[in-house]
Amino acid sequence: MNTRQMRYGPLPVERVDVAVIGGGVVGAAVARALSGHDLTVALVEARCDVGDGTSKANTAILHTGFDAKPGTLESRLVRRGCELLGDYAATTGIPVERTGAVLVAWTDEELAALPGLAAKAVKNGYDRCEIIGAEEVYQQVPALAPGALGGLTVPDESIICPWTTTLAFATEALSRGAYLLFNTRVEGVEPPSGTAGDAADTVLRTSRGTLRAGWVVNAAGLGSDVIDGLFGHTRFTVTPRRGELFVFDKLARPMVNKIVLPVPSSRGKGVLVSPTIYGNVMLGPTAEDRDDRTDTSTSEHGFAFLLEKGRKLMPALLDEEVTSSYAGLRAATEHGDYQVFLDAGQRYLVLGGIRSTGLTSAMAVAEHALGLLGEAGLRLDAKATLPDPPRMPNIGEAFPRPYQRADLIAEDPAYGTAVCFCERVTEGEIRDALASPIPPADIDGLRRRTRALMGRCQGFFCGVEVEGRLCAGVARANREHGEHGDTEKTGEAQ
Amino acid sequence: MSGTNGVAPDVTTESPDVAVVGAGPSGLTAARELAASGLDVLVLDREWEAGGIPRHSDHTGYGLRDLHRVMNGPAYARLLAERAVEAGARVRTSAMVTGWAGERSLDVTTPEGRIRVDARAVVLATGARERPRTARLVPGDRPPGVMNTGQLQNLVHLHHREVGTRAVIVGAELVSWSAALTLREAGCRTVLMTTEHPHAESYAAFSVPGRAVLRVPVATRTRVTRIIGHHAVEAVEVEDLATGARRTVPCDTVIFTGDWIPDHELARAAGLDLDPGSKGPLVDNALRTSRPGVFAVGNLVHPVDTADIAALDGHHVARHVRDYLTGVLPQGPGIPLRAEAPFTWVSPGLVRPGAGTPPRERILLWSAEQRLVARIEVTQDGRRIARRTLPWPVSPGRVFRVPSSLLSGADPHGGPITISLA
Ligand SMILES: Cc1cc2nc3c(=O)[nH]c(=O)nc-3n(C[C@H](O)[C@H](O)[C@H](O)COP(=O)(O)OP(=O)(O)OC[C@H]3O[C@@H](n4cnc5c(N)ncnc54)[C@H](O)[C@@H]3O)c2cc1C
Ligand SMILES: Cc1cc2nc3c(=O)[nH]c(=O)nc-3n(C[C@H](O)[C@H](O)[C@H](O)COP(=O)(O)OP(=O)(O)OC[C@H]3O[C@@H](n4cnc5c(N)ncnc54)[C@H](O)[C@@H]3O)c2cc1C
Numbered sequence: 047m048n049t050r051q052m053r054y055g056p057l058p059v060e061r062v063d064v065a066v067i068g069g070g071v072v073g074a075a076v077a078r079a080l081s082g083h084d085l086t087v088a089l090v091e092a093r094c095d096v097g098d099g100t101s102k103a104n105t106a107i108l109h110t111g112f113d114a115k116p117g118t119l120e121s122r123l124v125r126r127g128c129e130l131l132g133d134y135a136a137t138t139g140i141p142v143e144r145t146g147a148v149l150v151a152w153t154d155e156e157l158a159a160l161p162g163l164a165a166k167a168v169k170n171g172y173d174r175c176e177i178i179g180a181e182e183v184y185q186q187v188p189a190l191a192p193g194a195l196g197g198l199t200v201p202d203e204s205i206i207c208p209w210t211t212t213l214a215f216a217t218e219a220l221s222r223g224a225y226l227l228f229n230t231r232v233e234g235v236e237p238p239s240g241t242a243g244d245a246a247d248t249v250l251r252t253s254r255g256t257l258r259a260g261w262v263v264n265a266a267g268l269g270s271d272v273i274d275g276l277f278g279h280t281r282f283t284v285t286p287r288r289g290e291l292f293v294f295d296k297l298a299r300p301m302v303n304k305i306v307l308p309v310p311s312s313r314g315k316g317v318l319v320s321p322t323i324y325g326n327v328m329l330g331p332t333a334e335d336r337d338d339r340t341d342t343s344t345s346e347h348g349f350a351f352l353l354e355k356g357r358k359l360m361p362a363l364l365d366e367e368v369t370s371s372y373a374g375l376r377a378a379t380e381h382g383d384y385q386v387f388l389d390a391g392q393r394y395l396v397l398g399g400i401r402s403t404g405l406t407s408a409m410a411v412a413e414h415a416l417g418l419l420g421e422a423g424l425r426l427d428a429k430a431t432l433p434d435p436p437r438m439p440n441i442g443e444a445f446p447r448p449y450q451r452a453d454l455i456a457e458d459p460a461y462g463t464a465v466c467f468c469e470r471v472t473e474g475e476i477r478d479a480l481a482s483p484i485p486p487a488d489i490d491g492l493r494r495r496t497r498a499l500m501g502r503c504q505g506f507f508c509g510v511e512v513e514g515r516l517c518a519g520v521a522r523a524n525r526e527h528g529e530h531g532d533t534e535k536t537g538e539a540q
Numbered sequence: 541m542s543g544t545n546g547v548a549p550d551v552t553t554e555s556p557d558v559a560v561v562g563a564g565p566s567g568l569t570a571a572r573e574l575a576a577s578g579l580d581v582l583v584l585d586r587e588w589e590a591g592g593i594p595r596h597s598d599h600t601g602y603g604l605r606d607l608h609r610v611m612n613g614p615a616y617a618r619l620l621a622e623r624a625v626e627a628g629a630r631v632r633t634s635a636m637v638t639g640w641a642g643e644r645s646l647d648v649t650t651p652e653g654r655i656r657v658d659a660r661a662v663v664l665a666t667g668a669r670e671r672p673r674t675a676r677l678v679p680g681d682r683p684p685g686v687m688n689t690g691q692l693q694n695l696v697h698l699h700h701r702e703v704g705t706r707a708v709i710v711g712a713e714l715v716s717w718s719a720a721l722t723l724r725e726a727g728c729r730t731v732l733m734t735t736e737h738p739h740a741e742s743y744a745a746f747s748v749p750g751r752a753v754l755r756v757p758v759a760t761r762t763r764v765t766r767i768i769g770h771h772a773v774e775a776v777e778v779e780d781l782a783t784g785a786r787r788t789v790p791c792d793t794v795i796f797t798g799d800w801i802p803d804h805e806l807a808r809a810a811g812l813d814l815d816p817g818s819k820g821p822l823v824d825n826a827l828r829t830s831r832p833g834v835f836a837v838g839n840l841v842h843p844v845d846t847a848d849i850a851a852l853d854g855h856h857v858a859r860h861v862r863d864y865l866t867g868v869l870p871q872g873p874g875i876p877l878r879a880e881a882p883f884t885w886v887s888p889g890l891v892r893p894g895a896g897t898p899p900r901e902r903i904l905l906w907s908a909e910q911r912l913v914a915r916i917e918v919t920q921d922g923r924r925i926a927r928r929t930l931p932w933p934v935s936p937g938r939v940f941r942v943p944s945s946l947l948s949g950a951d952p953h954g955g956p957i958t959i960s961l962a
Contacts, residue, residue: 344679367675452550452654459651464636467586504672506690510699
């Protein structure tokens with residue numbers, strides 16, 4: 047399948063053994079896991095790229111799961127997912143930084159809650175938390191506002207690149223033979239009408255035509271309840287819970303070497319300050335229930351709230367410039383846990399309500415999903431040979447980037463030609479992204495693959511240069527695949 | 541991995557007398573003068589072509605005070621680059637300075653490899669940029685079509701690309717009118733210019749005919765509170781600051797102009813003292829920073845003045861760099877120079893007795909408010925040392941100049957000097 051067929055024209059396949067709906071981090075992890083077996087697999091995504099929904103807009107923490115609700119599926123899968131993804135990241139080069147976290151208590155009540163949190167962590171299988179005094183808190187995070195009373199350390203909380211993670215899963219699925227079908231929105235479902243032959247298939251009506259599937263996995267995130275409804279179920283309702291975030295200039299990074307967590311309250315996890323894998327500092331998220339599942343706009347009251355929190359947590363941070371602000375929508379439901387249900391009769395599995403920990407848990411969710419599907423009768427024969435896992439370009443700051451590598455530049459001058467100055471993205475990296483197995487379809491896609499345009503100038507200097515390269519690259523790819531493609535975004539999540 | 545002197549084996553080393561970072565008007569002018577006096581000067585710029593911002597500012601208005609003629613931006617940029625090269629400076633483009641390897645040593649990435657530049661003196665001339673939408677905390681949707689003047693002019697002048705048909709310009713400074721001109725050239729109508737100030741800030745001389753010729757409606761005392769549009773800009777929400785009333789203005793392009801911030805990354809990475817007002821490195825009348833042998837010029841220290849003023853900084857600094865290299869630059873503590881509101885910064889921020897006058901014998905200030913009558917007062921240690929009414933107004937969005945002779949009564953051993961409006 048070529049890159050044009052991924053995005054445009056009639057579907058390149060009529061029937062697959064398993065269709066995974068939703069190309070977020072969860073769907074991509076499931077498609078990757080399934081395609082390691084003798085099965086035809088399609089990842090069906092409404093948007094023009096993988097990871098363009100909630101999976102691109104989160105706080106990017108690889109959680110230990112220390113604060114999950116003990117005994118839940120979420121607790122188990124976060125813990126397991128953290129291990130699996132940590133290993134996978136090391137193999138594929140997904141940037142991870144083992145920063146550790148410190149949870150800070152500001153009131154006597156919060157201070158009193160720390161021992162309970164440490165005990166809860168143990169129940170979640172995590173025993174490395176430690177209670178520390180105020181002095182130690184300030185040693186770990188000197189820029190913190192005065193008034194901290196104590197803290198709890200979580201030495202294994204880490205930061206990760208969410209974009210590379212989803213892309214790595216999808217890239218590996220592709221190399222294992224899965225179909226990646228973008229701009230393909232599932233609009234109607236005809237569940238199996240019988241138990242044998244064609245009648246045992248589900249028919250998916252999509253914006254690019256009909257796809258038949260032996261089994262269907264619903265990983266549609268914010269749209270998972272809608273798809274569940276198309277299968278005739280009314281088990282949960284997704285309420286998008288908006289989280290707004292500020293990303294501060296890299297010049298702020300020396301202030302924050304650890305993830306600074308608030309003590310969780312009944313109203314949620316609260317606002318954190320965290321380094322990002324790209325060398326910035328992040329402040330957020332807010333938590334606000336909304337109706338519109340497509341509305342990822344930021345708001346005045348959200349900004350005001352973040353500024354007030356920032357002033358209380360780390361006033362010096364607010365002297366730095368905000369390089370970016372965005373909002374992500376958590377797929378919250380009326381239930382406290384992930385919504386995972388298998389309907390063996392319909393040969394259908396839903397992985398819904400994966401609200402605020404799905405980046406961490408995705409690989410474990412996939413492992414769990416395969417277990418359930420296998421039990422329900424899906425034949426899972428491991429492929430005899432598998433291609434090597436992909437080696438992803440490093441866009442994090444934990445390892446040398448191409449512009450710093452004299453060896454790379456000596457081999458290829460394109461790695462010595464900076465195009466996006468603020469983020470130090472070189473010609474070579476942009477070229478590589480455009481020639482990669484899943485090339486970007488738009489400027490956002492290029493940004494997620496290279497960091498171009500993500501920096502403090504927001505395009506003042508390089509915007510035109512970067513966009514020009516993207517347009518040329520997309521046009522070239524379309525020419526090579528023989529047809530004249532339009533590069534416009536079509537699909538859209540609900 | 542590292543060689544004997546701590547440099548990785550495949551990194552080349554250069555050892556010029558002076559390294560100039562940034563080939564804009566200020567850096568190129570400094571380089572020309574330094575090279576003309578026989579020094580080995582290496583200019584580094586990350587762009588593929590020297591010249592700085594004027595390269596894509598394709599309108600007239602450049603060169604008045606430094607070259608005594610008026611020319612358009614690209615021609616001006618070319619001329620300054622040619623002159624620097626003619627004088628013997630080595631101008632290296634596609635050379636991005638990424639950090640410091642020592643007190644006066646720079647790490648540089650170029651297509652030819654990683655370079656380490658060990659200079660005897662460094663002149664930082666990295667310029668300034670406009671604050672983007674994100675830094676101004678304007679919420680709403682995040683569609684394409686929202687940009688700064690810099691990107692707009694790049695798009696239109698260097699790449700001849702199209703913009704939309706209805707633009708809202710945020711800001712009413714000089715640069716905002718420059719944006720309006722560019723938009724008109726690109727066939728895009730400016731449907732509104734918004735400014736929080738009670739007056740359009742730029743020269744009356746520009747804005748009156750500007751308004752007439754460009755027919756740009758200016759909404760004073762307003763601000764943009766939201767951007768609307770999922771895949772493309774559809775409108776902005778504009779608030780009337782006096783009444784709090786809001787309205788939506790349909791448009792497909794939003795240009796955020798002015799609101800400058802110095803490109804101070806290298807200055808900060810070096811740990812140089814900063815001016816809290818301008819956020820550029822703190823300099824004295826000789827344009828030296830807090831690190832010996834490191835100087836700073838142009839819009840990096842006064843965000844933002846015209847190109848000729850930046851160029852004349854380059855002219856000014858050359859003498860002091862030479863003095864530094866020959867060991868005759870006067871030492872001793874400087875007297876802090878401060879400005880009271882409505883001024884937000886003053887440059888230079890330090891007066892070093894014995895180091896001569898600042899560039900052009902002018903102190904530069906930036907104001908947040910308009911004052912038609914500029915009665916300036918200079919005080920030190922509770923004592924008034926000068927008072928004068930200057931014949932030009934104080935306007936936000938453009939530099940206000942005060943003759944440095946007003947400081948001549950200062951006590952060289954005294955405390956901070958304060959400039960205020962009486
Ligand atoms: C503010 C915020 C902070 C967070 N922080 C963290 C964190 O620090 N660590 C962590 O582990 N997790 C975090 N999360 C959670 C994590 O981001 C999510 O759990 C995860 O991204 C969910 O992935 P997903 O694949 O289920 O959903 P999504 O990424 O939303 O993917 C679902 C996909 O399905 C597609 N789709 C929907 N309907 C259809 C249809 N009808 N047809 C075809 N395709 C369809 C959508 O276009 C979308 O791409 C955070 C979330 C938010 C919002
Ligand atoms: C839209 C617009 C219109 C204008 N119109 C006028 C006008 O009509 N008349 C007028 O006189 N002035 C005008 N100006 C102002 C004028 O352009 C500036 O005053 C002038 O360019 C400042 O010169 P500079 O040398 O300080 O910096 P710049 O011109 O900004 O040059 C800085 C240089 O440093 C380089 N650089 C930065 N960091 C690095 C690094 N790490 N490594 C290598 N290189 C680096 C940059 O690439 C750039 O080339 C205008 C400005 C704008 C934005």
